[in-house]
Amino acid sequence: MEGVGGGRVYPFLVGEVKTASRRGLVACSAMSDAGPQPSTPAPGGPSFRYNATLAGEIEARWQDRWDVEGTFYTPNPTGPLSEGFDAVAGAKKLFVMDMFPYPSGAGLHVGHPLGFIATDVFARFKRMTGHNVLHTMGFDAYGLPAEQHAVATGQHPRINTENNVATYRRQLRRLGLGHDPRRAVSTTDGDFLEFTQRIFLRIFNAWFDPEATNPLGGPGAARHIDRLIASFAEGTRPTPDGRPWSSLTEREQRTLVDSHRLVYLAEVPVNWCPGLGTIVANEEVTADGRSDRGNFPVFKRNMTQWLMRITAYAERLIDDLDLVDWPEPVRLMQRNWIGRSLGARVSFASTAGDIDVFTTRPDTLFGATFMVLAPEHGMVSALTTDSWPTGTDPRWTNGHDTPASAIGAYQSAAASKSDVDRQVETKTKTGVFTGSFAVNPVNGRDVPIFIADYVLTGYGTGAIMAVPSGDQRDFEFARQFGLPIQATIRPPDAWFAEHQSEPSLDCATWPMAYVGDGPAVNGTNDSLSLDGRGKAEAIAAMNAWLEANGRGHGSVQTKLRDWLFSRQRYWGEPFPIVHDEIGPIALPESMLPVDLPDTDQFAPRSFDPEDAQSEPERPLDRLVDWKNATLDLGNGKGMCTYLRETNVMPQWAGSCTYYLRYIDPTLVEAITTPENERYWMGERGVDLYVGGVEHAVLHLLYSRFWHKVLFDLGIVGTPEPFARLFNQGYIQAYAYTDPRGMYVEASEVEERNGEFFHHGERVNREYGKIGKSLKNMVSPDEICEAYGADTLRLHEMSMGPLEQSKPWDTRAVSGAHRLLQRIWRVVVDEDSGTTRVTDSSPTNEDLVVLHRTIHAVTAAMDDLRVNTPIARITELTNHLTSTYPNGAPRGLAEPLVLLVAPYAPHLAEELWSRLGNRQSLIRSPFPVANPAYLVADTVDVPVQVNGKVRSVLTVATGLDGPSLEALARADEKVASHLMDKTVRKAVVIPGKLVNFVVS
RNA sequence: GCGGGUGUGGCGAAAUUGGCAGACGCGCCAGGUUUAGGUCCUGGUGUCGAAAGACGUGCAGGUUCGAUUCCUGUCACCCGCACCA
Numbered sequence A: 001m002e003g004v005g006g007g008r009v010y011p012f013l014v015g016e017v018k019t020a021s022r023r024g025l026v027a028c029s030a031m032s033d034a035g036p037q038p039s040t041p042a043p044g045g046p047s048f049r050y051n052a053t054l055a056g057e058i059e060a061r062w063q064d065r066w067d068v069e070g071t072f073y074t075p076n077p078t079g080p081l082s083e084g085f086d087a088v089a090g091a092k093k094l095f096v097m098d099m100f101p102y103p104s105g106a107g108l109h110v111g112h113p114l115g116f117i118a119t120d121v122f123a124r125f126k127r128m129t130g131h132n133v134l135h136t137m138g139f140d141a142y143g144l145p146a147e148q149h150a151v152a153t154g155q156h157p158r159i160n161t162e163n164n165v166a167t168y169r170r171q172l173r174r175l176g177l178g179h180d181p182r183r184a185v186s187t188t189d190g191d192f193l194e195f196t197q198r199i200f201l202r203i204f205n206a207w208f209d210p211e212a213t214n215p216l217g218g219p220g221a222a223r224h225i226d227r228l229i230a231s232f233a234e235g236t237r238p239t240p241d242g243r244p245w246s247s248l249t250e251r252e253q254r255t256l257v258d259s260h261r262l263v264y265l266a267e268v269p270v271n272w273c274p275g276l277g278t279i280v281a282n283e284e285v286t287a288d289g290r291s292d293r294g295n296f297p298v299f300k301r302n303m304t305q306w307l308m309r310i311t312a313y314a315e316r317l318i319d320d321l322d323l324v325d326w327p328e329p330v331r332l333m334q335r336n337w338i339g340r341s342l343g344a345r346v347s348f349a350s351t352a353g354d355i356d357v358f359t360t361r362p363d364t365l366f367g368a369t370f371m372v373l374a375p376e377h378g379m380v381s382a383l384t385t386d387s388w389p390t391g392t393d394p395r396w397t398n399g400h401d402t403p404a405s406a407i408g409a410y411q412s413a414a415a416s417k418s419d420v421d422r423q424v425e426t427k428t429k430t431g432v433f434t435g436s437f438a439v440n441p442v443n444g445r446d447v448p449i450f451i452a453d454y455v456l457t458g459y460g461t462g463a464i465m466a467v468p469s470g471d472q473r474d475f476e477f478a479r480q481f482g483l484p485i486q487a488t489i490r491p492p493d494a495w496f497a498e499h500q501s502e503p504s505l506d507c508a509t510w511p512m513a514y515v516g517d518g519p520a521v522n523g524t525n526d527s528l529s530l531d532g533r534g535k536a537e538a539i540a541a542m543n544a545w546l547e548a549n550g551r552g553h554g555s556v557q558t559k560l561r562d563w564l565f566s567r568q569r570y571w572g573e574p575f576p577i578v579h580d581e582i583g584p585i586a587l588p589e590s591m592l593p594v595d596l597p598d599t600d601q602f603a604p605r606s607f608d609p610e611d612a613q614s615e616p617e618r619p620l621d622r623l624v625d626w627k628n629a630t631l632d633l634g635n636g637k638g639m640c641t642y643l644r645e646t647n648v649m650p651q652w653a654g655s656c657t658y659y660l661r662y663i664d665p666t667l668v669e670a671i672t673t674p675e676n677e678r679y680w681m682g683e684r685g686v687d688l689y690v691g692g693v694e695h696a697v698l699h700l701l702y703s704r705f706w707h708k709v710l711f712d713l714g715i716v717g718t719p720e721p722f723a724r725l726f727n728q729g730y731i732q733a734y735a736y737t738d739p740r741g742m743y744v745e746a747s748e749v750e751e752r753n754g755e756f757f758h759h760g761e762r763v764n765r766e767y768g769k770i771g772k773s774l775k776n777m778v779s780p781d782e783i784c785e786a787y788g789a790d791t792l793r794l795h796e797m798s799m800g801p802l803e804q805s806k807p808w809d810t811r812a813v814s815g816a817h818r819l820l821q822r823i824w825r826v827v828v829d830e831d832s833g834t835t836r837v838t839d840s841s842p843t844n845e846d847l848v849v850l851h852r853t854i855h856a857v858t859a860a861m862d863d864l865r866v867n868t869p870i871a872r873i874t875e876l877t878n879h880l881t882s883t884y885p886n887g888a889p890r891g892l893a894e895p896l897v898l899l900v901a902p903y904a905p906h907l908a909e910e911l912w913s914r915l916g917n918r919q920s921l922i923r924s925p926f927p928v929a930n931p932a933y934l935v936a937d938t939v940d941v942p943v944q945v946n947g948k949v950r951s952v953l954t955v956a957t958g959l960d961g962p963s964l965e966a967l968a969r970a971d972e973k974v975a976s977h978l979m980d981k982t983v984r985k986a987v988v989i990p991g992k993l994v995n996f997v998v999s
Numbered sequence B: 001g002c003g004g005g006u007g008u009g010g011c012g013a014a015a016u017u018g019g020c021a022g023a024c025g026c027g028c029c030a031g032g033u034u035u036a037g038g039u040c041c042u043g044g045u046g047u048c049g050a051a052a053g054a055c056g057u058g059c060a061g062g063u064u065c066g067a068u069u070c071c072u073g074u075c076a077c078c079c080g081c082a083c084c085a
Helices: A030-034 A052-069 A113-128 A144-153 A157-174 A190-204 A225-234 A250-258 A310-323 A328-338 A362-367 A403-416 A419-423 A472-481 A493-498 A535-548 A652-656 A658-663 A674-681 A698-712 A780-787 A789-798 A810-827 A844-861 A868-883 A890-900 A905-914 A961-970 A972-978
Strands: A092-098 A131-135 A206-213 A219-224 A263-273 A299-308 A341-350 A355-359 A370-373 A432-439 A446-451 A463-466 A552-557 A577-579 A584-586 A628-632 A639-644 A688-691 A725-727 A731-737 A749-752 A755-758 A761-769 A938-945 A948-956 A983-989 A993-998
Touching (some): A052 A157, A052 A780, A092 A658, A113 A789, A157 A780, A190 A206, A190 A698, A206 A310, A219 A225, A219 A698, A310 A328, A310 A698, A328 A698, A341 A535, A362 A535, A403 A446, A535 A552, A652 A698, A780 A789, A780 A810, A789 A810, A789 A905, A810 A890, A810 A905, A844 A868, A868 A890, A890 A905, A938 A961, A948 A961, A948 A972, A961 A972, A961 A983, A961 A993
Parallel strands (some): A092 A688, A370 A446
Antiparallel strands (some): A206 A219, A263 A299, A341 A355, A341 A432, A370 A463, A432 A446, A577 A584, A577 A639, A628 A639, A731 A761, A938 A948, A983 A993
16 A cells, blocks of 8 residues: 555645745745644735634634633532532433543644544533533653653753643643543642552552452452451461461561562562663663663663562453453453463473473373473572583583583573564574483473573473474474474374375474374373373363372463563652561551652662673662651551662553542542542443553553452442543654655655655655654644644544544645635625524425434444544535525524534634524534434435446335336436346345346 | 554545445646635546546455455555464
């Protein structure tokens, strides 16, 4: 596709470059500097034409009025925001949300508001159809860019953030979005911080009890940690070593309890970058294992981090996807991310103890001829022998004299490799022998134990049983290292034929591993025989055997890992946690919020870039007075000295439950007011959540997880936070690179004969996201300046289906502007400025057009098909302006104004007021289509001969088939095509079509 | 490699879901208004063809009276994940 070639391109126009001295040149490079030209009329033009100046004046006036009158204040059932609720108590509630933005320093570009405008159009339509609509906008204002800006400039991130938020608020207000400003929260607000920390504490003070029944009736639920402690104290739950709870030391008790919490400390593999002093994400690590920023080495190593036990909810996070109305691709992505697979755990005995593996194919255990551990696996050092066993294959040693040296070298090589590098698919597998063997439990054979980086520490147990005949990676590894390959399944002859080889059970002749189904072979020991059985049956039999012999059991494995929740940064929510000499202690909620302490040193401490063993020092570590806190935690110990937790929360924390904050933005000392929460969340949660698909997994999974914990704890009443999700597409734009590959300012590029030039230099055109980095930024401000916010809104909605990505083209905006000009002229005489609607009655034809438009607009709204209604409104407008060039009947003008109101609210308010209405039209009833006008008297029926349209008949609606066929045969054009031919079949669908099949 | 998505005029797109392909808009062309350019208004505009007509929804097949729509294969592009056992 991408057939945008050869054409004209935003933001330049094709054609010769005219002199810049003339005014209003659009087709010239002058617009590059000035942006789109305002549609200001030349002196002498109509004084009351709808143009940028008039639109700007109207928009500012109505925005002020909406603010003053609190037009978009949405009442709660109870509490401080409940004024006016009685008036809407009978209405249906509707909670419409956008994914709130991170306020970046660059401000909004025209792509950002696409979803915001769509939800606003939807919300306004719903208000006009009698709903009590909650719609507002918040800011996800903690985050790395603000911190990096602070590091670079020395300016506190709060200042930078507040400036950015102010810019966003101004830009969003200019768009006329109908948000309740009282609810427009920022995650960095003191109250919001307290809210986030309070939820954290509830999660911290909870554990997942697999025995409990959750509110949906299923197994497993979060419970307050006190109930765990009580069950230990009562003896209903045994301690790990069986001693009574009361005889455990405080340290033992706390360690035991902490190990059950939903938030816990653990050693996890991370990308440690000493040069930056922080842990970096995979995507921040370059292919050669260095940091994106600064180009420092990055080391993979284990480090103690805070984790959230999201894996406890894996089953429910998959199952409850059935409860939500979400795009299927997103649900699929979540299922794949969680990655539930059925299989078995199997224990292999070794000199260092049992090695547990997870396998999805326990039926192939007889073919497990070696084992592979991830290089980081905890048992590697215990398995590494002092010397190579006699007769060790030289390929297994990597040329080292001792296993220790070979293993050490391999481990450090793997650690210095980035994940990206490690995951590059290569033909040659690498690995090294540990010197140890394990026992295959099912046949008693000794199998050598290797380490190799194709086994990942993060999935399963970090160790695998290798079945080279049934797994391609194991197969390649076995070939590489000369390991035995034994068939466990007889592949069908067709498989051999497909790979040009002879059927055989001797795997030496196999071209590759066989991963399909088939009868088991070589699968017999003293107490088990799988031979001849199919996959499912063999798995069941093997799982039963493992269980009976204490060597394993059937098991479910997920790819999902627990959520790494700590960041070694400054600009984030501090943990409401302190530490004593034993471990972490939660602060009581009465001590919230724990404010972020002030400092002017925002960067974490950096280290010698090569010092892999250095430990991170966080910005908050430096604030010694803050870190050392003497507090009375109310636990009976009185004033004690503690160390505050100095990690901060990840940016996701603030976005997990912000919808609850929208509901009760002023609430303190509680998470929700139950009556408000039940009202707005209803049975199924937020009614509509609109945002980009880039959040399909992480944000939406974390948010669902927190919500489910709160659900189990009785704080919220719905199992899922978001009933309906809609992914809007991206608006993209062209970008240009010079011969060195550097981006050049897109607004300075000219097109000549299909080629592109920047200051005379030939440049290359690319297509991508709008933004500073591609130097193709277009801000909504400049479009508002040139045309007005209503035009921008209308244009963005008309660009195409909301869910589709599409390119920005500033020139195309004028179409929306012209439509608004025509709508304006329907009501207002642009010379005199007077209202010019008439009291004459609309004709029947007028009403047919009107009511079809109403029907089309109404029918499209619920599905957020926001683009096609504009085409129908355009048709109605064009009908009115051509039929009534001097003013349309009021009975047509008024509904037209109401129809366009969700899209162009300022213009609609202005016209509505000029039509004599005192009240804002925000809650005026949306026009309702009269079915009588939707059915026409006559209908056009195409007549085909052999599937080709030869004529179109206009016939009475409801004309029966035989009459229709007779009319069609009688039609001159049709008859000429039927001449000399035999009609073999006539397909007649009354009201639709006639098709004659002839030969 | 796996998973998901998208391919329709010069461009953004529409097609009531199997029934007139290209609504509506941008751009372009012509005309009008205007001192002039722009704005604004009117008309035209899928391709080939003088016309009749033929062709046309990435490509190749199939099902059907009839396919942008359903099926099979294939190509291109985009997004996500990736040695996941």
